[in-house]
Amino acid sequence: xxxxxxxxxxxxxxxxxxxxxxxxxxxxxxxxxxxxxxxxxxxxxxxxxxxxxxxxxxxxxxxxxxxxxxxxxxxxxxxxxxxxxxxxxxxxxxxxxxxxxxxxxxxxxxxxxxxxxxxxxxxxxxxxxxxxxxxxxxxxxxxxxxxxxxxxxxxxxxxxxxxxxxxxxxxxxxxxxxxxxxxxxxxxxxxxxxxxxxxxxxxxxxxxxxxxxxxxxxxxxxxxxxxxxxxxxxxxxxxxxxxxxxxxxxxxxxxxxxxxxxxxxxxxxxxxxxxxxxxxxxxxxxxxxxxxxxxxxxxxxxxxxxxxxxxxxxxxxxxxxxxxxxxxxxxxxxxxxxxxxxxxxxxxxxxxxxxxxxxxxxxxx
Amino acid sequence: xxxxxxxxxxxxxxxxxxxxxxxxxxxxxxxxxxxxxxxxxxxxxxxxxxxxxxxxxxxxxxxxxxxxxxxxxxxxxxxxxxxxxxxxxxxxxxxxxxxxxxxxxxxxxxxxxxxxxxxxxxxxxxxxxxxxxxxxxxxxxxxxxxxxxxxxxxxxxxxxxxxxxxxxxxxxxxxxxxxxxxxxxxxxxxxxxxxxxxxxxxxxxxxxxxxxxxxxxxxxxxxxxxxxxxxxxxxxxxxxxxxxxxxxxxxxxxxxxxxxxxxxxxxxxxxxxxxxxxxxxxxxxxxxxxxxxxxxxxxxxxxxxxxxxxxxxxxxxxxxxxxxxxxxxxxxxxxxxxxxxxxxxxxxxxxxxxxxxxxxxxxxxxxxxxxxxxxxxxxxxxxxxxxxxxxxxxxxxxxxxxxxxxxxxxxxxxxxxxxxxxxxxxxxxxxxxxxxxxxxxxxxxxxxxxxxxxxxxxxxxxxxxxxxxxxxxxxxxxxxxxxxxxxxxxxxxxxxxxxxxxxxxxxxxxxxxxxxxxxxxxxxxxxxxxxxxxxxxxxxxxxxxxxxxxxxxxxxxxxxxxxxxxxxxxxxxxxxxxxxxxxxxxxxxxxxxxxxxxxxxxxxxxxxxxxxxxxxxxxxxx
Numbered sequence: 001x002x003x004x005x006x007x008x009x010x011x012x013x014x015x016x017x018x019x020x021x022x023x024x025x026x027x028x029x030x031x032x033x034x035x036x037x038x039x040x041x042x043x044x045x046x047x048x049x050x051x052x053x054x055x056x057x058x059x060x061x062x063x064x065x066x067x068x069x070x071x072x073x074x075x076x077x078x079x080x081x082x083x084x085x086x087x088x089x090x091x092x093x094x095x096x097x098x099x100x101x102x103x104x105x106x107x108x109x110x111x112x113x114x115x116x117x118x119x120x121x122x123x124x125x126x127x128x129x130x131x132x133x134x135x136x137x138x139x140x141x142x143x144x145x146x147x148x149x150x151x152x153x154x155x156x157x158x159x160x161x162x163x164x165x166x167x168x169x170x171x172x173x174x175x176x177x178x179x180x181x182x183x184x185x186x187x188x189x190x191x192x193x194x195x196x197x198x199x200x201x202x203x204x205x206x207x208x209x210x211x212x213x214x215x216x217x218x219x220x221x222x223x224x225x226x227x228x229x230x231x232x233x234x235x236x237x238x239x240x241x242x243x244x245x246x247x248x249x250x251x252x253x254x255x256x257x258x259x260x261x262x263x264x265x266x267x268x269x270x271x272x273x274x275x276x277x278x279x280x281x282x283x284x285x286x287x288x289x290x291x292x293x294x295x296x297x298x299x300x301x302x303x304x305x306x307x308x309x310x311x312x313x314x315x316x317x318x319x320x321x322x323x324x325x326x327x328x329x330x331x332x333x334x335x336x337x338x339x340x341x342x343x344x345x346x347x348x349x350x351x352x353x354x355x356x357x358x359x360x361x362x363x364x365x
Numbered sequence: 366x367x368x369x370x371x372x373x374x375x376x377x378x379x380x381x382x383x384x385x386x387x388x389x390x391x392x393x394x395x396x397x398x399x400x401x402x403x404x405x406x407x408x409x410x411x412x413x414x415x416x417x418x419x420x421x422x423x424x425x426x427x428x429x430x431x432x433x434x435x436x437x438x439x440x441x442x443x444x445x446x447x448x449x450x451x452x453x454x455x456x457x458x459x460x461x462x463x464x465x466x467x468x469x470x471x472x473x474x475x476x477x478x479x480x481x482x483x484x485x486x487x488x489x490x491x492x493x494x495x496x497x498x499x500x501x502x503x504x505x506x507x508x509x510x511x512x513x514x515x516x517x518x519x520x521x522x523x524x525x526x527x528x529x530x531x532x533x534x535x536x537x538x539x540x541x542x543x544x545x546x547x548x549x550x551x552x553x554x555x556x557x558x559x560x561x562x563x564x565x566x567x568x569x570x571x572x573x574x575x576x577x578x579x580x581x582x583x584x585x586x587x588x589x590x591x592x593x594x595x596x597x598x599x600x601x602x603x604x605x606x607x608x609x610x611x612x613x614x615x616x617x618x619x620x621x622x623x624x625x626x627x628x629x630x631x632x633x634x635x636x637x638x639x640x641x642x643x644x645x646x647x648x649x650x651x652x653x654x655x656x657x658x659x660x661x662x663x664x665x666x667x668x669x670x671x672x673x674x675x676x677x678x679x680x681x682x683x684x685x686x687x688x689x690x691x692x693x694x695x696x697x698x699x700x701x702x703x704x705x706x707x708x709x710x711x712x713x714x715x716x717x718x719x720x721x722x723x724x725x726x727x728x729x730x731x732x733x734x735x736x737x738x739x740x741x742x743x744x745x746x747x748x749x750x751x752x753x754x755x756x757x758x759x760x761x762x763x764x765x766x767x768x769x770x771x772x773x774x775x776x777x778x779x780x781x782x783x784x785x786x787x788x789x790x791x792x793x794x795x796x797x798x799x800x801x802x803x804x805x806x807x808x809x810x811x812x813x814x815x816x817x818x819x820x821x822x823x824x825x826x827x828x829x830x831x832x833x834x835x836x837x838x839x840x841x842x843x844x845x846x847x848x849x850x851x852x853x854x855x856x857x858x859x860x861x862x863x864x865x866x867x868x869x870x871x872x873x874x875x876x877x878x879x880x881x882x883x884x885x886x887x888x889x890x891x892x893x894x895x896x897x898x899x900x901x902x903x904x905x906x907x908x909x910x911x912x913x914x915x916x917x918x919x920x921x922x923x924x925x926x927x928x929x930x931x932x933x934x935x936x937x938x939x940x941x942x943x944x945x946x947x948x949x950x951x952x953x954x955x956x957x958x959x960x961x962x963x964x965x966x967x968x969x970x971x972x973x974x975x976x977x978x979x980x981x982x983x984x985x986x987x
Contacts, residue, residue: 276411297386318403
């Protein structure tokens with residue numbers, strides 16, 4: 001019976017909300033780049049990415065997610081190969097190798113965005129196969145190890161932000177699957193002890209960013225510059241904002257990467273606190289819509305997929321929206337659905353496709 | 366592809382995927398609360414920035430994007446009496462530092478780029494802080510940038526390198542070459558801290574260029590305009606965008622037209638080339654200064670940028686003191702140029718009449734002291750005494766008159782007090798009298814001193830401007846106009862003496878003889894022009910000392926004075942020339958002759974249409 005494969009059964013609120021946010025993003029990309037010689041057509045490229053993303057989303061719904069879960073070992077292997085290739089032959093941008101050129105297409109692709117999807121599926125499959133309603137220590141370590149390998153590769157690109165978002169999928173999944181509080185306490189203890197060690201393990205620029213996060217005025221023109229300018233931009237917006245293409249911080253390029261990682265501070269400058277509340281409200285509705293799909297999922301695997309997507313998006317939001325306001329350290333991750341970028345936009349639509357996939361199959365069994 | 370077959374093909378075995386999802390509903394609810402918390406946390410952060418700290422952040426954004434650019438007002442030009450430009454401006458660039466954006470660790474690199482020491486960059490910044498100049502006002506660091514410095518500032522003032530740097534185009538002073546009229550014009554320089562604390566300069570601000578000497582200082586308020594400022598929107602690269610937010614244009618300074626005549630000035634400059642001394646040319650009919658030269662001169666252009674230490678040392682340590690305006694500041698005994706004044710005193714007071722005869726045997730003894738004359742003149746009357754500058758004649762009549770009478774008339778003519786010319790730091794000169802001696806030296810006046818004063822020696826001291834004014838007024842029948850340099854200024858009523866025209870004519874006739882009857886100033890004569898004048902050879906050390914110390918005598922050679930005027934009736938020009946160490950007054954006479962000749966040549970040319978003019982600057986620029 002094909003009834004679960006009709007347009008009518010798609011999650012229309014989810015789709016509409018995501019498209020509204022995407023349009024806000026396109027407008028903001030236009031505003032931030034319309035006067036720029038190099039990026040001035042980023043906004044219509046973004047529209048293309050959104051359209052392609054919608055196509056990928058539809059494709060994603062067409063294959064039963066159980067089938068996708070069955071392919072996890074292959075997908076996982078592919079992602080590891082891709083990450084290794086990225087480290088080996090990837091394109092250097094700023095401080096990291098995060099991009100890989102796809103032959104013949106002439107486009108750069110961020111493997112780590114694909115890895116996010118794989119991790120969501122892998123965690124969902126692993127946890128749904130558990131026999132008990134509790135995660136044993138053995139399973140915790142096995143799953144942790146499976147996630148840690150790609151995350152470590154992402155981390156060493158280096159891309160701390162993406163690594164953290166990937167970990168959020170694992171954390172959310174394990175907590176949902178059930179973890180004894182003793183284990184939780186033990187992990188908390190280990191993390192607390194590992195933090196000082198981690199200080200020496202992270203890259204110097206990341207360390208500088210952490211220091212800057214704690215006190216941006218320490219380094220006004222270096223790492224602190226972005227945070228200071230971003231906070232100024234947000235604050236200058238006030239309640240109503242300067243208006244689209246009217247924010248001086250964005251337009252006069254005091255805000256670096258205003259169409260990219262820092263898109264939300266440009267948005268805040270031009271649309272004010274009201275705009276921020278509206279945008280965050282839309283994101284919140286989006287998340288709740290995804291969570292609702294998790295609650296109505298036909299099985300645990302579907303639930304884990306939806307919650308994985310929700311956790312990942314929440315983490316993304318927290319890190320990006322928080323970082324531009326100086327509430328989080330600067331980690332350089334884009335804002336899903338708003339930031340200009342093909343890989344992230346397409347991967348988010350594929351995630352929404354996974355959620356729809358689960359939704360479409362809720363009456364199947 | 367048929368979805369049904371696909372579905373059946375991939376139908377999952379239920380044992381693999383557990384379908385019981387209820388167990389996690391509670392934890393999903395926890396996730397929802399967590400999400401609410403995250404959103405509240407984020408919204409809170411934006412509330413702080415956008416509502417609570419909105420004002421602060423808006424101000425920071427404005428500071429980022431709005432730059433205050435100073436618009437320095439150009440100073441007024443200085444023109445000669447015919448409107449020819451003497452002092453002009455030229456475009457130059459200045460480097461400013463904005464303290465808002467300053468990072469102290471940039472200073473050494475900036476200093477290196479500007480060819481300065483880090484200390485030289487810090488000082489003006491510290492001064493601005495000390496004077497509590499608002500931080501949004503940029504501070505002037507260097508003027509008159511060289512092309513290399515200009516390139517440095519231009520290429521480093523972007524947001525990523527040295528955002529504190531600002532480039533401002535301005536108009537810098539351009540003075541004539543080779544020190545032409547340097548002392549009259551003076552120069553400008555950045556107002557110093559000491560000056561800012563004085564009442565004269567208190568109204569200016571740090572970095573302002575103000576007149577330091579000469580007319581630049583005297584008429585600073587006229588010449589200096591009002592600076593403007595522009596507030597412009599700049600991006601992170603420092604590039605300006607759109608129209609200025611706020612534009613307060615500068616008000617340029619007013620031009621200043623002088624009474625100086627560049628033609629006469631240059632003739633006088635050339636005549637004094639290589640000599641030490643001064644020339645002043647006045648129009649005795651109104652007090653207009655036609656030329657004023659002081660030599661040695663300096664190059665005022667050295668002062669338009671900050672003068673280098675070595676240049677400054679050279680100027681200040683030069684024993685000839687090139688910075689001194691000898692025309693108004695050199696005080697020397699007038700020597701025999703004083704005799705016309707003594708003659709007027711004698712004639713007017715009745716102690717002397719044109720027929721008074723005195724026998725000159727080459728020397729005369731008064732009060733037990735022998736005073737020498739230059740030659741043996743024999744028996745001379747007043748006319749011949751002036752023509753041949755017979756000292757014995759004036760010893761005798763001076764002694765008869767007494768010091769009080771000489772002083773009275775000399776002071777009436779303006780000897781011993783400032784003329785009040787519109788230049789700073791004019792010197793007084795000195796007309797001695799018993800009262801003066803008692804007051805200053807607490808000593809009685811000796812009758813013997815009167816003998817020296819009668820021939821313009823002793824304690825009498827005049828400046829060239831004073832002497833030119835005194836004799837100019839005398840030969841005009843006793844009307845002294847205040848000498849002035851600015852054309853069109855209000856002319857005060859002259860100081861007048863109620864002298865008989867016959868007496869004036871007697872003295873003038875003597876002075877005419879000096880030049881035209883084979884007198885001491887014969888070298889000033891020009892055929893067809895009745896130049897009159899009086900020489901003066903003034904000792905700088907006493908005869909006794911000169912005998913005792915030959916070396917000093919050689920170093921302190923007599924000053925040569927000549928004061929000439931023309932025409933004989935209603936003189937139009939009076940010229941005083943001082944040649945320090947010239948040896949003889951007669952040697953100064955040709956200097957005066959040249960200037961007077963230039964004056965009448967020009968007058969003759971002006972009568973003819975299409976006459977070409979001698980000028981340094983082809984045409985007035987505007």
